[in-house]
Amino acid sequence: MTISETPGAAACPGCLAAPVMSARALKRAETIGTEIQLSLPSIHCASCISGVERGLMSLEGVNDVRVNLTRKRATVHVAEGLEAADLTAALSAMGFQAQPLDSATLSAGTSDLAARDLLMRLGVSGFAMMNVMLLSVAVWSGATDATRDLFHWISAMIALPTIAFSAQPFFWNAWSALKAYRLNMDVPISLAILLASGMSLFETMNHGEHAYFDAALSLTFFLLAGRYLDQKMRTVARSAAAELAALESPTALRMVNGVAETVALTAIAVGDTLMVRPGGRVPVDGTVSEGASELDRAFLTGETDPVAVTIGAAVRAGEVNLTGPLLVRADAVGQDTLLHSLADMVSVAEDAKSKYNSLADRAARIYAPAVHLLALAAFLLWLWLTGGDVRVALNVAVAVLIITCPCALGLAVPAVSTVASGRMFSNGLLVKHATALERLAEVDEVIFDKTGTLTKGTPELLDPDTIPEQAFAIATALADASSHPRSASIVAAARGRGLPDVAVSDIVEHPGLGVQGKLNGKVVRLGRAVWVSGNDESGATQFAIEGTAPVSFAFVDTLREGAHDLMDALRKRGVSIMLLSGDAQEPVRRLANDLGIENWRAGVLPTEKAAVLEERQAAGKRVLMVGDGLNDTAALALAHVSIAPASALAAARVAADVVLVSPDLSHISDALRIGRSARGRILENFAVAALYNSIAVPIAVFGFATPLAAAIAMSTSSIVVSLNALRTR
């Protein structure tokens, strides 16, 4: 390939850019259209961005596409008539997984704005700090008289407006704490900043030697940096959690004059008739008015086996329809559904969680009064020593406040949390709650749910080798026509087995019963035992050729990846393990034996799960609850700390502190390890801060502290703390 053949972008950027640019501008000038947000979990590189953007732009009706690689999301503006489903279909044809997101759920961008606001204040204080520091260096190296005064005045002119702007978050927090007669970390911070700048201004006016403008500014800067890290981490976690919630678009199919139309869930009233297609989730609590099918209730009750329903049967929001279309009359909507009554339980438990005493709170409670008393003591001491010289005494008191100010303390927790959350994220874990890491470190018992948590929640064919080949082949041909999970598992087991081809004709799916077809004039059936052979064996699936003995197909729920490794790791850690399932005795016993769990209970109701949790906590255990279903929600919220897999129901993910995004369960032991490591680092950071204070405080109290000493001490301790945070593994 020669250069002349391919004039790349570098040869003439303008030639490439101009046509594309005008095309884009033209498209923009037309209507922007409606906005659709897509989640693109698989994109990771530059060519993925190009592929998605170019691919979508080439579609008729797409006005604008923008991929955000950090959030793995695309914002698309489309003309009227183009649906999100068209876009996802086009993308999956190009080889990109895509899912539409609910824009309404995502638009809550207030936390984003808060982070940007903090970044702005951080930038301003950083700029001011650097300039004042430069001027201070001149003063420290010996500027005197008029020059020193000039430099002090310039510093004051930079520092005072900066502090008025940048330190506002601390002032507001301190004010609201004081109004409630409490002391928090922001009170000593605000006091130190205000006293330092006020004192320095006074000194400057009176041609004094020491001005602490640089100290006041670096305090503001370092503490804002801690705040920003904290805010950023929460924003990322929250937006990811919002994204998970947005994945379930809250729509339903309402039947109007025999035609199904898509409406928002909020628009549904009691008495409306709704269509639930196979594969769809039941949107409200109601009664079946037409059709027959099977429902997957695993999320609600933990049962693995689907339940058959016909006209008159009650259905609950959250159940998944498997085989036939159902018409459901809505009996309860919105707040009245079972789902929402559970949500109330969750919010009560959330309240309890927010009362958890984080390490930072505990440190602040000891620290804040101590600092104030110390500064006051220094002030009184020097008042007495100098025989009533208020200026000297105040100077020393300010020095004490600045030197003890919790620069390192302010960074100690957020720096570690940021690093730890990053490590958790790279292990496929999403930390949703601010104190979840600390609580993870304290765990000494783990309680698991079974279906959907330890297992995949989908059936797998048991012993396919024992099934006669011919029966297997015919059954596979029948199963291929159905979307029932058991059918899917038969087809999956048959793949690569080299079964003979069979020509089954007239295949019909009988919702709630099974699949029927014809082979050489004989009726063949695959489905419920009652329907296939008249044999009432509950839950079993059978296959039969007309007039011959039926063949049984048995299924098991497969284990999630990494379950065995997780159990080994937990045992090694000395954490006790318990299994609580809503499923029947037999499958739970088999699974417990397989994983070596001695402590298990089957057939547990949701309220019983919560009761067990309460009982364990009362016994002094710090319980980690891992669960995915609606029946686990209350238990997840009650537990000391909780993890839900990403495949869990929205309610469970909301209730959990950590979401396991990766399908591999063994990452839960990583979570425990990282939590412990993070707690260790935080405690070390506190120790560093304490050590530093024990050296610096006597120096300050006895009046030896200079602005230079304060500047060095402050930056060193902050850097040491940040570096220590990086050691979190």
Add this chain to the structure above:
Amino acid sequence: MEVLSYLIPISLILGGVGLAAFFWTLKSNQYDDPDGDSARILRTDYDDEPAQD
């Protein structure tokens, strides 16, 4: 020491330019997609603006 009367304003103005540039980057959403931006710069496609979401 008269030189100070030029140098200090100059240094402050230069710093102020940097601060203004920082504000501009913040206002034009340049911190929204750091991963994407680092990948985009190596593509041959033309990009006329950062994300607007």
